[in-house]
Each structure stands twice: as structure tokens, then as C-alpha cells.
Amino acid sequence: MTRIFETPLYPYQRSPDQDAPKCVRHPVVVVGAGPIGLAMAIDLAQQDVPVVVLDDNDKVSFGSRAICFAKRPLEILDRLGCGETMVKKGVTWNVGKVFTDTRETYSFDLLPEGGHKNPAFINLQQYYLEEYLVRRVRELEADGKPIEIRGRNKVAALSDNGGFVRLEVETPEGPYNLEADWLVACDGANSSARRMLGHDFVGKVFEDNFLIADVVMDADFPTERWFWFDPPFNRGQSALLHKQPDNVWRIDFQLGWDIDREEELKPENIDRRLRAMLGDDVEYELEWSSIYTFQCRRMEKFRHGRVLFAGDAAHQVSPFGARGANSGLQDTDNLFWKLKLVLDGTAPETLLDTYSAERTYGADENIVNSTRSTEFITPKSEISRLFRDAVLDLAVDHEFARPLVNSGRLSVPCTYDGSPLNGPDTDALPHGLRPGAPATDAPLDGGWLLDRLGNRFQLLLIGCEGPDSLEESGVDVEVLHLDPAKNPEIGSRYLGGAPKAVYLLRPDQHVAARWVDHDEAAVRAAVRRAIAKG
Amino acid sequence: MSRLNTKPNMADADEFYARLMAAHDGLTKTQSDALNARLILILANHVGDAKVLNEALEAATNSARQQAGISGKEGRKP
Numbered sequence: 301m302t303r304i305f306e307t308p309l310y311p312y313q314r315s316p317d318q319d320a321p322k323c324v325r326h327p328v329v330v331v332g333a334g335p336i337g338l339a340m341a342i343d344l345a346q347q348d349v350p351v352v353v354l355d356d357n358d359k360v361s362f363g364s365r366a367i368c369f370a371k372r373p374l375e376i377l378d379r380l381g382c383g384e385t386m387v388k389k390g391v392t393w394n395v396g397k398v399f400t401d402t403r404e405t406y407s408f409d410l411l412p413e414g415g416h417k418n419p420a421f422i423n424l425q426q427y428y429l430e431e432y433l434v435r436r437v438r439e440l441e442a443d444g445k446p447i448e449i450r451g452r453n454k455v456a457a458l459s460d461n462g463g464f465v466r467l468e469v470e471t472p473e474g475p476y477n478l479e480a481d482w483l484v485a486c487d488g489a490n491s492s493a494r495r496m497l498g499h500d501f502v503g504k505v506f507e508d509n510f511l512i513a514d515v516v517m518d519a520d521f522p523t524e525r526w527f528w529f530d531p532p533f534n535r536g537q538s539a540l541l542h543k544q545p546d547n548v549w550r551i552d553f554q555l556g557w558d559i560d561r562e563e564e565l566k567p568e569n570i571d572r573r574l575r576a577m578l579g580d581d582v583e584y585e586l587e588w589s590s591i592y593t594f595q596c597r598r599m600e601k602f603r604h605g606r607v608l609f610a611g612d613a614a615h616q617v618s619p620f621g622a623r624g625a626n627s628g629l630q631d632t633d634n635l636f637w638k639l640k641l642v643l644d645g646t647a648p649e650t651l652l653d654t655y656s657a658e659r660t661y662g663a664d665e666n667i668v669n670s671t672r673s674t675e676f677i678t679p680k681s682e683i684s685r686l687f688r689d690a691v692l693d694l695a696v697d698h699e700f701a702r703p704l705v706n707s708g709r710l711s712v713p714c715t716y717d718g719s720p721l722n723g724p725d726t727d728a729l730p731h732g733l734r735p736g737a738p739a740t741d742a743p744l745d746g747g748w749l750l751d752r753l754g755n756r757f758q759l760l761l762i763g764c765e766g767p768d769s770l771e772e773s774g775v776d777v778e779v780l781h782l783d784p785a786k787n788p789e790i791g792s793r794y795l796g797g798a799p800k801a802v803y804l805l806r807p808d809q810h811v812a813a814r815w816v817d818h819d820e821a822a823v824r825a826a827v828r829r830a831i832a833k834g
Numbered sequence: 835m836s837r838l839n840t841k842p843n844m845a846d847a848d849e850f851y852a853r854l855m856a857a858h859d860g861l862t863k864t865q866s867d868a869l870n871a872r873l874i875l876i877l878a879n880h881v882g883d884a885k886v887l888n889e890a891l892e893a894a895t896n897s898a899r900q901q902a903g904i905s906g907k908e909g910r911k912p
């Protein structure tokens with residue numbers, strides 16, 4: 301059987317740029333066709349911004365990586381045209397259980413609120429996400445959108461010349477040069493772009509190793525996230541079991557710091573661990589296994605001149621909160637429209653500094669959460685182990701201790717509190733939708749609100765009179781009149797107790813400003829502010 | 835806003851102290867540490883208020899620091 305991660309998806313093809321007499325300049329070059337680079341390119345191409353993606357490989361990413369995708373990234377993927385395929389293929393889950401030894405100590409139910417298009421979480425192998433994104437790229441190409449992926453094009457040298465970026469690219473047929481007005485580096489945690497430009501990447505390494513195995517088996521474990529502290533089959537360490545589509549199960553074994561990597565990776569040793577956990581009579585096939593050490597770190601700034609960093613290239617977290625790819629998708633969601641407005645000359649370049657400001661804020665949130673989880677799972681001192689064990693023990697009989705049990709705080713959307721782009725707010729409207737927050741979904745006229753939002757600035761007039769369209773500083777603002785009487789969830793989620801409301805939304809569906817009544821001058825000022833012109 | 839109460843607040847302080855000691859009777863250092871950790875967590879949850887807890891952490895930290903300064907193992911810096 302040829303697995304998806306063995307099939308070239310974007311095989312090398314000679315580009316006319318390689319034979320051009322003069323170095324060709326592109327508006328945007330994306331380095332890396334991982335999930336984040338692909339999402340970036342799709343988002344730009346959907347906006348008719350010409351984009352070229354370079355990747356040193358030609359296949360989807362290898363083996364066991366991201367599996368949990370949260371609601372907000374699914375909403376972003378919906379805007380990119382891949383969300384529905386993901387949810388259809390993915391395994392939807394809500395319940396997580398934590399065991400200590402053989403006892404259940406804690407469980408959570410994500411209990412999603414009704415009236416949202418997307419579930420709280422799905423599990424899906426990262427290679428499916430990448431495959432769907434590549435398929436979407438092909439669709440856009442067929443529609444004549446300006447997007448191109450170049451496989452086995454390795455960026456070997458980079459320089460920012462102030463007005464543009466110069467790249468040296470290696471291919472199977474030799475090197476060539478390219479220029480880009482803007483470069484988006486999505487080349488992963490070991491980003492060569494970051495290294496070539498000499499930027500630092502600081503944070504901490506957790507002194508621990510995890511064996512990650514993806515196992516194909518017919519098993520009747522429920523569709524729940526199961527996490528063990530100190531289980532009989534992995535004494536003194538932790539373990540995780542989680543279901544993926546195609547009868548694939550993700551199993552993690554914490555191994556500790558002082559291990560013999562090669563020894564641990566021997567098939568007979570992996571088998572011994574799996575047998576101890578699953579029993580001797582279970583039939584399984586190992587799809588993939590690897591040993592990881594986790595880190596939490598980020599670049600100080602995500603914009604350096606004409607180079608923008610996104611995804612793991614910009615920030616890296618331990619995977620216990622499923623915050624890696626999930627946050628990378630929030631990066632590109634934040635960046636696509638800013639880059640488009642700057643390329644069009646509608647917004648000043650300083651708008652791109654707000655990409656860095658907003659997404660470093662998001663990265664910090666993820667790093668704090670992932671660090672706390674990792675420190676609970678891998679206590680760094682005798683005393684932290686003592687308290688950790690006390691929490692696990694108390695949690696069995698005492699409800700109060702259960703929220704202290706930390707086996708991963710799962711990815712939640714980022715609200716850009718304090719962003720320089722945020723405009724006026726009012727206490728009269730629900731706190732969860734304050735400026736900086738992503739719009740909340742709700743049923744709308746037989747469909748979904750979020751399916752109507754994004755890709756441009758929009759003004760929601762909810763039970764409120766106002767214009768049918770608006771143009772400010774070169775930005776076309778689409779006006780949506782929403783009737784809360786016909787759509788009660790929009791009423792309850794967007795108005796709270798207020799009789800009416802006006803929300804200005806950015807192209808990434810985040811709230812820019814809001815009011816309890818329409819005031820054209822105020823809306824215009826908020827649009828200018830949201831594009832860094834105010 | 836409540837504040838950390840550092841005035842005497844127990845009806846029978848001697849009685850509490852004796853019970854605390856009794857709880858540790860016969861325990862090894864490790865077992866005592868485990869008991870203390872549980873006690874701290876139980877009491878912290880009862881207090882709940884983040885401001886009071888922060889003040890308590892600060893009061894304990896300062897006291898421990900002072901003690902380390904006076905009779906710390908490495909002695910006072912010259």
C-alpha cells in the first residue's frame with residue numbers, strides 16, 4: 301500500500317523563472333509547504349495576490365504530528381475551503397479522561413454549545429490536512445488564481461535588500477535566483493530562513509522524551525482523550541491514547557530524560573510497551589513512531605523588514621494543548637489581509653507590525669499554557685513533583701483539585717486584547733465579543749453566520765438602521781443587516797441584553813470595534829484605525 | 835476586597851498547633867512533605883481569593899527569606 305505520505309503531491313517541475321534572463325520578482329514568496337505555508341498561500345490567492353510557494357520536499361509531512369484541530373482553526377479552514385472536508389473525515393470528540401494509576405481522577409466534557417457549524421474538536425492526521433490544502437491549491441489554480449507550488453525547491457540563501465528580498469533556490473536541475481516584495485517564512489521549527497537572517501529563537505527545552513506511536517487496530521476504546529499519570533504499563537511516567545480516522549490510534553508514552561533513543565525505537569521495544577498497554581492478544585500495525593523532545597519558544601518579533609515569520613518558524617510549543625498547527629493557522633488568518641492591504645497600497649507598512657504584535661501576544665498565551673501543562677506532566681523539581689502528586693491524589697475524592705490536574709489545556713481562540721487596531725467598545729454588549737475577539741458563530745437564515753463573514757471588512761447592523769455600503773480610505777466595507785427577531789442566537793450572542801448593536805469586523809472575522817448604535821463618523825474612524833491609518 | 839488576615843484568628847491556637855503536630859506524628863520526612871502539600875492545596879482552595887493567596891505567598895516567602903538570611907545554611911554574606 302502506498303501511503304499518502306509516500307506519494308509526491310507537488311513533484312518538481314521546471315519553472316520559466318529558472319530560464320529567465322533577469323531574476324524574476326514576485327509580490328509574495330512563501331517558504332515551506334507545511335500546513336501553515338499552504339494556508340498562507342491559499343488565503344493570499346483567494347484575495348488575488350500572486351503567490352509562489354517553495355518547498356524543499358514534494359510530499360505531505362511524515363508520520364505522527366498534529367492530530368487535534370480546534371474549532372477556531374476549523375472556522376479558518378472553512379474560509380479557505382477545506383473545513384467541511386476536514387470535519388467530514390475527522391473524528392469529532394468532546395470527552396477527556398484522566399487516570400492516575402488505574403483510577404479515573406478527572407474528566408472533562410467540552411460540551412459544545414449548540415448552534416455552531418463546527419465542533420469543539422476533531423482528530424485528523426496532519427497529512428490529511430496537508431493533502432486537502434494541496435487539493436485546494438489545485439482547485440484555485442484551475443480557477444485561474446495566481447498560486448503555484450514548487451516542489452524540491454530549497455531556499456539556500458536569503459537577503460533582505462530593504463526594498464525586496466533576494467533568494468537563492470536549489471533544485472534538482474541546479475540553482476536559480478528569485479526576488480520577492482515580501483517573504484513569508486513558514487519553514488518550520490528549524491527554520492532556515494530564521495537562521496540565514498540571524499534571528500534568535502529563545503525559550504526552554506523540557507528535559508523529557510516522548511515516544512509517539514500511531515497504531516492501526518480494531519479497538520473498542522471510546523472516542524475520548526485518555527491520559528494516564530503513572531499507569532501500571534508505564535510506571536512513573538504518563539501516557540495518552542486518542543482516536544484518529546481509519547482506525548488509527550495515537551499513543552504517547554512519556555519516557556523520561558535519560559534514555560537510549562536507539563534502543564527505545566527498536567521495534568521489539570515499542571511492541572513490548574504497546575503490549576503492556578493494550579494486552580497480548582490485540583492485533584495492531586504500527587503506522588509510524590518517533591521520539592520527541594518538546595520545547596516552548598518564540599521569536600521576539602514575527603516581522604523583520606520584508607520577511608514575516610509564521611507557524612512553527614515563529615513559535616514552537618509542546619503539543620499537550622494542541623496549539624502548534626492551530627496557532628499557526630491563526631497566524632496566517634491574521635496576516636493575509638494585512639499583506640494584501642499593504643501590497644495594494646491601501647494600508648501603511650506599519651500594519652504588518654501589528655501582525656507581529658497580535659500574534660506574539662497569541663504565541664505567549666500558547667506558550668504559557670503549554671509550559672504549565674508540560675511542567676505538570678514533567679515536574680521539574682522534587683517539590684513540583686510532590687505538589688503534582690498531591691493534586692492527582694486529592695482529585696480522586698475532592699472536586700476542588702480536579703481543575704488543577706493539567707494534562708493539556710486545549711487550544712482556544714485568541715482575543716487580541718490591547719491591540720493597537722482595536723477601536724471603541726461598550727460594556728452594554730457581551731464581553732466575549734469585545735474588540736479583538738473572533739466573531740462567534742450562530743445560525744443565520746437557515747445557514748451559518750460565519751459562512752457569511754470574513755475576507756473583507758464588514759459592518760454588522762443588528763436590529764439597527766444604517767447604510768447599505770460604505771467605503772473608507774480605499775477599504776470597501778460590506779454591510780450586513782441582521783434581524784435578531786428572526787435569528788434568536790444572533791440576538792443572544794451579539795446583543796446580550798441590548799436592543800441593537802453595530803459590529804465592525806476585520807477580514808479575519810475578528811471584532812475591530814462595536815457600538816450600541818450606528819454612527820458613521822465613528823465607524824469610519826474605526827476602519828482607519830483597523831488598517832493602522834488612525 | 836478582602837485582605838490576608840495576619841491578626842490572631844484562631845479560637846484555640848494551642849489546640850490547632852497540637853493537632854498539626856499530631857497529624858505529622860510518626861511520619862517520615864517524605865510522608866510529612868506529602869501531607870503538607872495536601873494541606874496547602876486544601877486550604878488554598880478554601881481561601882479561593884487570588885489576592886489573599888498572593889499576599890499569603892508573599893508573607894511566607896518573605897518570612898522564609900528572612901530566616902535564610904539569619905540562619906541560612908551558607909550563613910550570612912560578609
Ligand SMILES: Cc1cc2nc3c(=O)[nH]c(=O)nc-3n(C[C@H](O)[C@H](O)[C@H](O)COP(=O)(O)OP(=O)(O)OC[C@H]3O[C@@H](n4cnc5c(N)ncnc54)[C@H](O)[C@@H]3O)c2cc1C
Pocket residue numbers: 331332333334335336337354355356357361364365366367368369426453454455456486487488489491492493512592610611612613619622623624625626627628
Ligand atoms: C507529536 C506532535 C504532535 C502534535 N500535535 C498537534 C496537534 O494535535 N495539534 C496542533 O495544532 N499541532 C500539533 N503539533 C504541531 C504541528 O505539527 C506543527 O505546529 C505544524 O506542523 C507546523 O506547521 P508549519 O507549516 O509551520 O511547519 P512544518 O509542518 O514543519 O512545515 C515546514 C515546511 O517547510 C519546508 N522547508 C523547511 N526548510 C525549507 C527550505 N530551506 N526551503 C524550502 N522549504 C523548506 C519543509 O519541508 C516543510 O514542508 C504536533 C507536533 C508534534 C511533533
